[in-house]
Structure formats: C-alpha cells, structure tokens
Amino acid sequence: xxxxxxxxxxxxxxxxxxxxxxxxxxxxxxxxxxxxxxxxxxxxxxxxxxxxxxxxxxxxxxxxxxxxxxxxxxxxxxxxxxxxxxxxxxxxxxxxxxxxxxxxxxxxxxxxxxxxxxxxxxxxxxxxxxxxxxxxxxxxxxxxxxxxxxxxxxxxxxxxxxxxxxxxxxxxxxxxxxxxxxxxxxxxxxxxxxxxxxxxxxxxxxxxxxxxxxxxxxxxxxxxxxxxxxxxxxxxxxxxxxxxxxxxxxxxxxxxxxxxxxxxxxxxxxxxxxxxxxxxxxxxxxxxxxxxxxxxxxxxxxxxxxxxxxxxxxxxxxxxxxxxxxxxxxxxxxxxxxxxxxxxxxxxxxxxxxxxxxxxxxxxxxxxxxxxxxxxxxxxxxxxxxxxxxxxxxxxxxxxxxxxxxxxxxxxxxxxxxxxxxxxxxxxxxxxxxxxxxxxxxxxxxxxxxxxxxxxxxxxxxxxxxxxxxxxxxxxxxxxxxxxxxxxxxxxxxxxxxxxxxxxxxxxxxxxxxxxxxxxxxxxxxxxxxxxxxxxxxxxxxxxxxxxxxxxxxxxxxxxxxxxxxxxxxxxxxxxxxxxxxxxxxxxxxxxxxxxxxxxxxxxxxxxxxxxxxxxxxxxxxxxxxxxxxxxxxxxxxxxxxxxxxxxxxxxxxxxxxxxxxxxxxxxxxxxxxxxxxxxxxxxxxxxxxxxxxxxxxxxxxxxxxxxxxxxxxxxxxxxxxxxxxxxxxxxxxxxxxxxxxxxxxxxxxxxxxxxxxxxxxxxxxxxxxxxxxxxxxxxxxxxxxxxxxxxxxxxx
Numbered sequence: 001x002x003x004x005x006x007x008x009x010x011x012x013x014x015x016x017x018x019x020x021x022x023x024x025x026x027x028x029x030x031x032x033x034x035x036x037x038x039x040x041x042x043x044x045x046x047x048x049x050x051x052x053x054x055x056x057x058x059x060x061x062x063x064x065x066x067x068x069x070x071x072x073x074x075x076x077x078x079x080x081x082x083x084x085x086x087x088x089x090x091x092x093x094x095x096x097x098x099x100x101x102x103x104x105x106x107x108x109x110x111x112x113x114x115x116x117x118x119x120x121x122x123x124x125x126x127x128x129x130x131x132x133x134x135x136x137x138x139x140x141x142x143x144x145x146x147x148x149x150x151x152x153x154x155x156x157x158x159x160x161x162x163x164x165x166x167x168x169x170x171x172x173x174x175x176x177x178x179x180x181x182x183x184x185x186x187x188x189x190x191x192x193x194x195x196x197x198x199x200x201x202x203x204x205x206x207x208x209x210x211x212x213x214x215x216x217x218x219x220x221x222x223x224x225x226x227x228x229x230x231x232x233x234x235x236x237x238x239x240x241x242x243x244x245x246x247x248x249x250x251x252x253x254x255x256x257x258x259x260x261x262x263x264x265x266x267x268x269x270x271x272x273x274x275x276x277x278x279x280x281x282x283x284x285x286x287x288x289x290x291x292x293x294x295x296x297x298x299x300x301x302x303x304x305x306x307x308x309x310x311x312x313x314x315x316x317x318x319x320x321x322x323x324x325x326x327x328x329x330x331x332x333x334x335x336x337x338x339x340x341x342x343x344x345x346x347x348x349x350x351x352x353x354x355x356x357x358x359x360x361x362x363x364x365x366x367x368x369x370x371x372x373x374x375x376x377x378x379x380x381x382x383x384x385x386x387x388x389x390x391x392x393x394x395x396x397x398x399x400x401x402x403x404x405x406x407x408x409x410x411x412x413x414x415x416x417x418x419x420x421x422x423x424x425x426x427x428x429x430x431x432x433x434x435x436x437x438x439x440x441x442x443x444x445x446x447x448x449x450x451x452x453x454x455x456x457x458x459x460x461x462x463x464x465x466x467x468x469x470x471x472x473x474x475x476x477x478x479x480x481x482x483x484x485x486x487x488x489x490x491x492x493x494x495x496x497x498x499x500x501x502x503x504x505x506x507x508x509x510x511x512x513x514x515x516x517x518x519x520x521x522x523x524x525x526x527x528x529x530x531x532x533x534x535x536x537x538x539x540x541x542x543x544x545x546x547x548x549x550x551x552x553x554x555x556x557x558x559x560x561x562x563x564x565x566x567x568x569x570x571x572x573x574x575x576x577x578x579x580x581x582x583x584x585x586x587x588x589x590x591x592x593x594x595x596x597x598x599x600x601x602x603x604x605x606x607x608x609x610x611x612x613x614x615x616x617x618x619x620x621x622x623x624x625x626x627x628x629x630x631x632x633x634x635x636x637x638x639x640x641x642x643x644x645x646x647x648x649x650x651x652x653x654x655x656x657x658x659x660x661x662x663x664x665x666x667x668x669x670x671x672x673x674x675x676x677x678x679x680x681x682x683x684x685x686x687x688x689x690x691x692x693x694x695x696x697x698x699x700x701x702x703x704x705x706x707x708x709x710x711x712x713x714x715x716x717x718x719x720x721x722x723x724x725x726x727x728x729x730x731x732x733x734x735x736x737x738x739x740x741x742x743x744x745x746x747x748x749x750x751x752x753x754x755x756x757x758x759x760x761x762x763x764x765x766x767x768x769x770x771x772x773x774x775x776x777x778x779x780x781x782x783x784x785x786x787x788x789x790x791x792x793x794x795x796x797x
Contacts, residue, residue: 003040010039011049018054023064032072036096037089043205046099047781055107059114067117070104073097074144081150085157094151095202098209101144105212106787109219118144119231145213145236148206149243152250153178158202160193178246186253186343187336200279207282208783210236211774214289218771218789222617222764230292237290237322244323251287252328255280255373256343260350260364277364284369285774290324291376292770294763329380337387344374345396352403352446367404368773371420372766378427379758389433392440395457399444401425402464406448409472410604412797413613416769418468422482423756425461426625429486430755432635435493447600455498462487462497466504470511473606481622484508484530485754491537492631492751496545502552505534510559515566515576519689525697526622528563533752536705539741540748547736550709551729554717557710564703568694577689607797614772615793620761626754637753704746712744768792 013034017024024031041049058066080094108114118141155161159181183203185192213232237244258280320326331337348371350364374397378385388394401421408414428434438458450463465483468476487505497505511517512527535553538546553560567573597603607613619625629637716739717732724731772792775784 006039007041007045007049009034010041010045014050014054017065017069018058020062020065023062024068026068026072032069035069035100036073036076036093039096040092041096041099043099043102043208043781046096046103050100050103052107052786055104059107059111066104066108070101070108070117071140073101074140074147077101077147077151078143081147081154085151085154091157091202094157095205098148098205102209102212102781102783106215106219106784109216110788115216115219141213141232142235142240145210145232146241148210148213149236149241149247152203152206152247153181153243155181158199158206159183160196160199178243182246182253183250184253184257186249186257186339187331188249189253192257195276197275200275204279204282207279207286208778211282211286211289211778212783214286215771215774215784217292217767218775218784218791219787221790222768222792230289233290233292234322237324239323241323245327248287248290248324248327251283252340254283255287255347255370256340258343258347260347281364281366281369281777284366284373285777287324288369288372288376288770289774290322291328291373291380292763292767293320293322293325293380294758294760295379296758296760296763325380328377331381332383334387337384340377340384341388341393341397344370344377345393345400348374348397348400352400365777367400368417368420369770369777371401371404371417371424372770372773375420375424375427375766378424385427385431386433389428389431389437392437394428394434394437395440398425398428398438398457398461399446402460403446403448406450406464406467407604409468409476411607412473412475413607413611415475415613416616416772418472418476419479419616419619419765420769422479422486423762425486426482426489427756429489430626430629430753432493432631432753435490438490439493439495445598447598447602449597449601449603451500452596452598453498453500455501456494456496458490458494459498459501461490462501462504466508467604469508471604478619480527481530482625484527484534485622485626488530488533488537489753491534492541494538494546495542497538497549499548499552502546502549505531505549506552506556506559510556513559513563515572516579518566519573519576519694522687528701529697532702532706536702536749537751539705539709540745541751543741547733547739550713550736551733553706554710554714557714560703560706560710563701564707566694566698568691568698570691573689573691573694609797611797612776613795613797614768614775615795616772617761617765617768619765620759622754624759624761625756627757629753629755631751631753637755639755640752702749705749708745709741712741713739 013031016031016034026032055066058069074097076093076097080090080097083090085091085094108117119139121137121139152158153176155163155176162180179189182189182191183193214230214236216232217230235241241247254276258276260277320329331340347364348367351367378388388397401424405418405421408417435458438461439456442455442457442460448464450460450467453459453463465487469480469483509528509531512524512531518525518528535549538549543550567576628640630640631637713736717735720732720735768791775789775792775794778784
C-alpha cells in the first residue's frame with residue numbers, strides 16, 4: 001500500500017472517531033487497528049492528520065472513545081514490549097502508537113477533569129473477560145512508562161542484538177540484562193556499540209513520547225510548593241523501573257560522547273546528515289526533566305553520596321528516592337568526571353567554533369539544556385563540583401558561558417539563558433578555587449563584542465559583566481546583584497587586573513553612585529556596597545599585583561570623596577530625583593572608553609520582532625539565593641548566621657521595606673500575585689527616600705581602607721608628577737608597583753563569601769525555565785503549541 005493510501009486510511013479513521021456519537025467497543029479491533037496496523041505515518045503526518053480541534057471535540061463529546069483510544073494504544077505498546085517487537089509489523093505498530101500518544105497526551109493534560117485518567121485503572125472496558133486481575137490493577141500511566149522503558153532496550157529495535165545466529169532464537173526481552181545494552185560508552189560502560197541510524201530514530205521517537213508524558217507539569221500553574229512532585233517522573237525514576245540505571249547511563253553517555261564536528265573533519269556535516277543530533281537533544285531534555293528535584297526540602301546527597309541522616313536510618317534508602325538524582329549524585333570516578341566535563345565543554349564551545357570558520361561544523365542548538373544539566377551536576381554532586389574546579393578545565397565552561405551572556409545581553413527572548421549562566425557562575429564563585437583559576441591568562445580569541453584587552457580570565461569576566469550592566473536590556477536589572485556578588489566572591493584571589501578591567505569597575509562605581517541612582521529605589525545602594533567590598537578585598541589581600549586598579553582608584557578619587565560626603569538633607573534628595581526624570585538612560589555609557597571591539601565579532605542584537613519567548617517566575621533576592629560564609633586563616637569556610645539586624649527593617653525606613661540585605665527583585669514591595677513578572681527596579685512607585693533612610697546606610701559605607709590608601713598615596717603621586725613634570729602613566733604605575741601599604745592600612749577585614757544555597761524558589765525558577773526551553777525547542781512536531789499551558793505564558797517580543 002502506498003504512503004498516500006496509508007495516510008488516507010489513517011485520516012478516515014480519525015474522521016470516523018470524531019463523528020461517532022456512540023461509544024465504540026474496545027473489542028472492535030477492526031475499528032481500532034486502523035490507527036496503527038496498516039499505516040505508515042511519520043510523526044509529522046500524525047500531527048497534521050489529527051488536528052487539535054478534533055482531539056478536543058472527541059474529548060468533550062465522546063469521552064469514552066478517547067479513553068478507549070488511549071487505552072488501546074498503551075495496550076499495543078505493552079504487547080510490543082512483551083513480545084520484543086521481532087517483526088517489522090510489530091515495530092511499525094509500536095511507532096504508530098507512540099506517535100499517536102505523543103499527539104494526544106497534551107490534550108488530556110490540559111483538561112483538569114482528564115488529568116487523573118492515566119492514573120486510574122481502566123474499568124473492565126472489553127478486557128475480553130481475562131482473569132489477569134493482578135496485572136489489571138496497574139494504572140495506565142505506569143503500564144505506559146514501563147512499556148516505553150522496556151522498548152528502549154529492545155534488541156534489533158532500539159539496541160544492537162547480541163545474538164549472532166538466526167531469528168528463531170531471538171533474545172527474550174525479559175531475560176536480557178539491559179546494563180549490557182547501554183547505548184554509548186562513558187560512565188560505567190566501556191563498549192561503544194556500532195552506530196545504527198534506525199536505532200537512533202526509534203529511540204528518539206520513544207524519548208519524545210516519554211518527554212510528553214513528563215510534560216503534565218506544564219499544565220499546572222507555578223507554585224513553590226515542592227510537595228507536588230511530577231508523578232510521571234517519580235514513577236519512572238523509581239525502583240519500579242528495572243531499566244533506571246542503564247537508561248540514566250545511556251542518556252548521560254549519549255550526550256557527553258556526542259561530537260557534532262563531524263568526527264573532526266571540517267564541513268563533514270554538509271555531506272552526511274547527522275541523525276545522532278536529534279537523539280542527543282531529546283536525551284538532554286528527558287534527562288534534565290528527570291532531574292527536576294528540589295534539594296532544599298529533601299534529604300539531599302552530601303559529598304560522599306550518602307545522605308545527611310545518621311547511619312541508623314536503615315529504613316531510608318541512601319539519597320533521594322528519585323534514582324536518576326541518586327545515581328547522578330553518586331558518580332565518583334575521576335575518569336567519569338573527566339568524560340562528563342570534557343563532553344559538556346566540547347558541546348558548550350561548539351557555537352563559539354562557529355565564529356572562526358563559518359559553517360565548518362554543525363551548530364548545535366541545545367546549549368540551554370546543557371547548561372541546566374551542568375547546573376544539576378554541580379548542585380547534586382559536590383565531588384563533581386570540586387573536580388571541575390581542581391584544574392583550569394573549568395575555564396572551558398566559563399568562556400562559553402561568558403560568550404552566551406555577552407551575546408544574549410540585548411535579546412529579551414534570551415533572559416532565561418542569561419539567568420542560568422549567571423546562576424552557574426554564582427555557584428562556582430562560592431568556591432575559592434574558582435577565583436584562583438581566573439588568574440590564568442586569557443589567550444583564546446573568541447570573537448566577542450567587547451573591548452580588546454590583554455589579561456586574565458578574571459579581566460574577561462569583569463569586562464563582560466560591565467557590558468551586560470551598561471548595555472544589556474532593562475529586564476536584566478534583577479541580575480546586577482548577582483553579577484556583583486560573583487565579582488566580590490572572586491576578588492580576594494585576583495592577582496592582577498588589567499587596566500581595561502580596572503577602569504570598568506570604576507566606571508560601574510561612578511554610574512551606581514550618582515545621587516539620582518542611589519535615591520531612586522530602595523535597594524540601589526547595595527550595588528555600591530558590593531563594589532566597595534571588591535576594592536577592599538583587592539587592596540587588603542592582593543595589593544602587590546594590582547597597581548592598575550590602585551592607579552584607577554587614585555584617578556577617580558573624587559567618586560569616593562563624593563560618596564563620603566553624600567548629601568542627606570531632604571532638599572538634596574528631591575533635587576537628585578528631579579534630575580532622574582530628565583535622565584532616562586539607566587546607566588551612563590559615557591566615560592567608559594570602550595575602544596575597538598574584537599575583530600570578527602558581531603554586536604549583540606535584540607530579538608527579532610515576533611520571536612516567541614516564555615515567561616519566567618521572579619528569582620529570589622540575593623539574600624535568599626546565597627548564605628554568607630567567612631573564610632578563616634587556613635582557607636576553610638564557616639557559615640555565618642544572618643545577623644539579627646537583617647531580620648528587622650532598618651531604622652527609619654518606611655514599613656514594608658526590608659533591610660539592607662534585601663535584593664533587586666523588590667519582593668517585599670509587591671503583592672504575591674504580581675511577582676511573576678520581574679519588577680523593574682523602580683516599580684515601587686509609592687516609595688520615597690528620607691534623610692533617615694539615607695543616613696542609615698551611608699554611615700555603613702566601608703570607605704576606611706580606600707580613604708587611607710588615598711591619604712597615603714595621592715600626595716606621593718602628586719609629588720612625582722611635580723618633581724618629574726610627568727604626565728606619563730607608566731612612571732606612576734612603576735612607582736605604584738613598588739609601593740607598599742604594609743602597616744598603613746586598617747586591620748584586614750575577614751573575607752566574606754556569599755555561597756549559593758538551594759531553595760524552593762530557585763527550584764521553581766529552574767522548572768519554569770527548563771519547560772519553557774523544551775516547549776519552544778520542540779517545533780517539529782510542535783508537541784505543545786496550541787495547548788493551554790499554565791506553567792508560563794507564551795509571549796511575543
């Protein structure tokens with residue numbers, strides 16, 4: 001039968017289903033078989049031939065027929081898994097049912113009345129009077145998930161058969177140990193099976209169905225209540241799934257082993273279509289969804305992979321009951337970490353290679369999924385985090401992240417990408433080793449739209465952060481706190497900043513300390529506190545190599561004097577705010593001599609009009625996102641209890657305004673329901689600064705160290721200039737390089753690090769971000785388009 005006929009017959013069956021007003025018996029095989037037995041329809045065909053309106057019509061008008069269709073399709077998958085799909089016909093039936101369920105499931109999920117359907121045991125609907133009641137007790141969802149798991153390790157369908165001889169002795173699918181059939185070499189598996197185009201295609205189709213099963217969460221509004229775990233994921237990642245370990249390993253290995261470069265030959269991908277990429281992409285999406293787990297409320301795995309409970313908790317299995325999270329947290333072999341890190345870095349750097357030889361390599365599109373996966377690895381497996389920071393390999397992750405941040409800064413549709421990049425850097429910056437690694441010279445010349453500089457990876461980070469703050473779009477303002485916290489965290493370890501980076505930091509201080517900026521919102525002054533902390537850390541702990549920064553501070557000394565003499569009277573405050581009305585630019589770009597951008601770079605572009613994006617929930621403020629730790633003499637950190645003062649509002653601040661540690665997202669100012677949108681920094685229209693309020697934080701500005709430095713060095717520098725008639729920087733820098741402030745500065749303050757801490761708000765942010773990415777990236781077929789999702793809003797730029 002030709003493909004045209006087969007599509008026609010399938011379409012006829014769909015029309016019959018939508019027009020039948022009477023329930024069709026489940027035993028009427030002649031009717032139901034039309035949907036999967038004699039048809040050869042691609043997943044795209046199924047989406048075209050089963051329109052959304054018709055699925056909804058059947059759901060409303062003949063619900064029993066929709067129920068039977070789902071039940072019969074699941075039954076066929078179960079039969080395929082039982083028999084092992086030896087014939088071509090059985091394989092085709094499994095694929096057809098899989099495509100049909102992928103099409104229909106989102107319409108089941110969007111209707112609250114149907115949501116429980118897959119979790120109910122189907123009433124005896126034409127079971128043919130069978131007596132297997134014990135099996136019948138399984139909810140439909142469980143039967144479906146177990147069948148898909150079995151089918152993903154089905155010899156000659158999704159994995160290579162290990163039998164050499166004829167078909168008669170085909171492997172019994174229940175007797176095989178799926179751990180011997182892991183899809184790719186890597187973690188816990190040394191054998192790389194020969195690639196098979198068909199196996200990859202079939203795996204991709206089944207993973208698509210699995211992802212669709214997991215997507216029920218898209219139809220529930222965001223809530224920070226972490227008790228509502230995803231029942232589909234929970235069951236699939238439980239001990240009920242005998243393939244949990246080999247499947248987890250297969251997904252991880254197939255992602256980390258993937259090399260999109262066409263196996264090292266440039267332009268190779270133009271000759272061979274890469275059928276592996278869709279599989280890798282689907283694998284990445286399924287894997288991150290299975291790892292959607294809120295560690296802040298659960299017994300989270302600690303460094304050694306055991307839980308934080310006592311040894312006596314024998315009743316509890318070690319680690320989370322989500323086996324995927326459990327396995328991820330227990331990976332520990334160095335060579336496994338190396339494999340994961342190398343693979344992730346290779347894939348994240350792929351879009352950067354593009355800019356050298358355009359089109360020479362295949363450009364991957366799933367970097368956002370990779371960043372989520374990398375985040376999960378660092379968050380759930382502390383040994384992995386320490387491994388990443390142990391060598392300068394961490395820089396192979398840092399540079400692509402900085403590239404993405406810089407490239408996306410003007411693009412509203414990529415706010416989520418910017419956030420996850422910043423979150424990863426915040427997590428890494430909580431560890432001393434990250435700051436130390438940043439001192440490595442930066443020689444890779446990835447074309448980036450930033451000023452040319454000679455220096456270290458720390459300079460690159462500061463220059464990119466400056467770009468984001470001064471020329472990113474408005475929606476990135478809530479991240480300023482995070483960006484500066486990262487710089488504060490690494491500052492005590494930075495041996496030598498370049499002149500370009502030093503000037504950028506002072507330009508930020510200049511911009512943030514204008515009176516209108518300081519007085520215009522309740523939390524802007526925190527940014528000045530962060531920058532002063534950076535300068536203090538470097539002066540106290542890294543004075544020797546940082547003559548560029550010291551010189552920049554001396555040149556811009558008036559900024560520090562202005563801060564020390566900040567006016568606090570009502571008239572000055574009001575005058576400053578009048579000026580704000582005339583200056584719409586959030587931060588002046590003047591006085592920031594950018595010079596030439598790097599060769600070959602493109603300027604960061606805004607989103608094309610009409611680009612789809614998904615909304616995100618607000619991120620928690622920096623005080624909720626991090627917890628303060630103090631670094632002691634020997635380099636160990638101890639957590640600081642929040643001081644009692646941060647619990648109560650600052651004296652003299654209006655009621656409802658939270659204290660000095662409150663962050664940008666203005667949580668305290670907004671009713672719960674409005675928090676879904678980022679509040680722009682000035683959304684608190686009704687707030688007015690008072691002299692008491694300005695005094696309350698002005699008195700805490702940590703200016704002592706810098707004022708002492710200026711007091712000692714400025715007269716000396718001026719003397720040199722007068723004596724030698726100098727206007728030349730290099731002489732002054734030479735003097736500063738050899739200068740010392742030993743014994744002249746105040747006693748060094750303890751180093752404070754703000755370490756990321758898991759909380760349910762960030763877990764919710766990750767969930768909405770991740771599903772938003774998956775929603776937008778699955779367009780062929782468009783699995784969730786046109787359905788009524790509730791987890792986020794779909795918006796056009």
